[in-house]
Amino acid sequence: MEILKTSQPISWLDGVDLNGNVIQKDHELNGQNIAGKELHIPGSIGSTVGSYKIYSLAKRGFAPKKIIIENKDDAITIWGAIFGKIPFEISGWKPQKVDIDKIEKLNLSEEIKEKLVKIAELYETDEFIETKNLPKQISGVSYKTITDAGLNLIEDLAEDFRVNQLSMLNPAGMDLTRWREQRVPKDFAEKQIRIIKAYEKMGAMITCTCTPYHLPRIYSLISRLKSFGNVNLHWAESSAVVYANSVLGLRTNREGLSALFYAIAGFAPVYGLHLDENRNPNIKIKVEANLKTINDFATFGYWLGEKIKDKIPYISGIKKSSPSLNFRSLYHGIAEIPFLERLKALGAAGAASGSLALFHVEGITPEAVRKSIFLDRIEDTLFFEEIDLKSTKEKLNTGEEKDVDLVAFGCPHSSLDEIKTISKYLFGKKIRDGVDLWVCTSRDVKMQADNLGYTLTIEDAGGKVFCDTCMIVAPIEDIGYKTTATNSAKAAYYLTRFCKQKVVYGDVKEIIKLVVK
Ligand code: F3S
Numbered sequence: 001m002e003i004l005k006t007s008q009p010i011s012w013l014d015g016v017d018l019n020g021n022v023i024q025k026d027h028e029l030n031g032q033n034i035a036g037k038e039l040h041i042p043g044s045i046g047s048t049v050g051s052y053k054i055y056s057l058a059k060r061g062f063a064p065k066k067i068i069i070e071n072k073d074d075a076i077t078i079w080g081a082i083f084g085k086i087p088f089e090i091s092g093w094k095p096q097k098v099d100i101d102k103i104e105k106l107n108l109s110e111e112i113k114e115k116l117v118k119i120a121e122l123y124e125t126d127e128f129i130e131t132k133n134l135p136k137q138i139s140g141v142s143y144k145t146i147t148d149a150g151l152n153l154i155e156d157l158a159e160d161f162r163v164n165q166l167s168m169l170n171p172a173g174m175d176l177t178r179w180r181e182q183r184v185p186k187d188f189a190e191k192q193i194r195i196i197k198a199y200e201k202m203g204a205m206i207t208c209t210c211t212p213y214h215l216p217r218i219y220s221l222i223s224r225l226k227s228f229g230n231v232n233l234h235w236a237e238s239s240a241v242v243y244a245n246s247v248l249g250l251r252t253n254r255e256g257l258s259a260l261f262y263a264i265a266g267f268a269p270v271y272g273l274h275l276d277e278n279r280n281p282n283i284k285i286k287v288e289a290n291l292k293t294i295n296d297f298a299t300f301g302y303w304l305g306e307k308i309k310d311k312i313p314y315i316s317g318i319k320k321s322s323p324s325l326n327f328r329s330l331y332h333g334i335a336e337i338p339f340l341e342r343l344k345a346l347g348a349a350g351a352a353s354g355s356l357a358l359f360h361v362e363g364i365t366p367e368a369v370r371k372s373i374f375l376d377r378i379e380d381t382l383f384f385e386e387i388d389l390k391s392t393k394e395k396l397n398t399g400e401e402k403d404v405d406l407v408a409f410g411c412p413h414s415s416l417d418e419i420k421t422i423s424k425y426l427f428g429k430k431i432r433d434g435v436d437l438w439v440c441t442s443r444d445v446k447m448q449a450d451n452l453g454y455t456l457t458i459e460d461a462g463g464k465v466f467c468d469t470c471m472i473v474a475p476i477e478d479i480g481y482k483t484t485a486t487n488s489a490k491a492a493y494y495l496t497r498f499c500k501q502k503v504v505y506g507d508v509k510e511i512i513k514l515v516v517k
Pocket of ligand 1: 170204210239348411412413469470471472473490491494
């Protein structure tokens with residue numbers, strides 16, 4: 001069997017096409033085909049939907065024959081291989097026999113038990129937690145990201161399995177009620193509706209958002225759970241994972257297909273970022289640039305992910321006293337967290353350009369404030385300076401302002417505060433002809449924005465507040481858009497790699513100024 005080795009992580013969603021060709025920009029395997037080979041990788045970066053891509057490759061006959069992974073915690077690759085029935089090994093690692101008595105006693109089907117045993121042996125754990133009362137976040141909802149193979153998998157699973165309560169969905173490929181206004185092609189819409197129906201049949205909550213923590217019912221549930229101690233969750237959706245771990249002080253690994261599996265099984269192993277000893281930082285970052293806007297924080301996150309990949313950073317130099325930062329007290333049980341949207345943008349970008357799953361900010365994030373982490377494992381220090389901020393912004397700008405035909409905000413899905421800011425800048429203005437403006441959010445948040453009049457202001461100016469979807473997982477390239485303006489570094493990353501777009505990247509205020517008459 002031909003061996004293909006790389007020291008660079010693979011971004012499965014956008015770095016490998018459906019025929020097994022590596023198309024990842026600047027990757028040493030770019031131009032090679034992985035089908036039928038023994039593929040050696042350190043691990044994966046980017047979207048948690050990568051598991052579905054591996055499964056799709058297996059279904060189409062273009063998967064590697066075997067995968068050797070260095071990073072034992074790379075659940076994206078491991079679960080893609082498990083579902084795709086691709087043999088895999090963790091290099092230098094022999095799965096240990098564990099006491100599986102507990103699993104044997106569970107009232108589960110043989111198929112589910114077999115997968116739980118495999119994962120228990122891999123992570124050397126016989127500790128499992130019941131997932132029933134914990135919110136689960138399932139990715140792999142948009143037809144664009146999971147394609148026909150994923151659709152068939154979900155429909156097959158829906159025939160036999162049910163997920164337990166509080167199983168929430170990531171965004172779909174379209175607004176489920178306004179997709180015609182988005183000009184989503186009908187054949188895409190039909191397949192998307194089949195996916196949603198299959199999840200509905202399984203018993204999932206059709207939340208279709210990547211920011212479940214903005215949903216009031218989930219937020220208050222998390223707050224209640226937090227008052228009992230550490231909360232171990234199973235969330236797929238890389239931006240939600242890093243936000244939950246870093247900002248909310250919850251505990252989740254970067255799950256892929258595994259989140260769906262644990263929602264079905266009702267049990268999940270405790271390992272990785274669920275454990276205290278794996279949450280300590282191993283690199284220090286000193287921020288010397290002046291970060292003011294959400295866009296600045298997103299840019300910093302992008303730089304960070306590229307530099308440190310899957311390390312856990314301890315970030316200093318972000319000042320609480322900066323006048324532009326907005327402090328808010330949250331529900332009891334979660335530390336007071338300032339400027340949530342800025343940290344949301346930072347984490348999302350770092351999880352896209354690298355595989356950031358947890359960061360600590362000195363004096364700000366819960367574990368850094370409580371000093372429950374140890375700093376003695378820090379191996380290196382990096383500096384983020386004004387010049388890095390400027391050059392990263394330049395790198396993300398690939399389009400011409402005059403060519404913008406879509407403005408897209410809400411990656412990750414907009415909070416009420418973010419929608420309020422957009423409506424403030426659009427108040428009394430009109431968007432120029434030939435430009436569409438999307439604000440992407442969840443149904444719950446849109447309802448609040450409707451009640452407060454923000455939606456009306458945005459739609460009066462010619463924009464649209466869409467739910468259930470976003471500019472990346474909707475088929476914007478098939479709708480006909482060519483140049484998208486966004487304030488999100490995560491979106492900027494995927495727009496060029498996954499949506500065939502040129503990107504105009506900037507702050508909300510700057511972008512709106514560009515497109516109003
Ligand atoms: Fe969410 Fe879509 Fe961005 S799923 S994080 S808005 S790519």
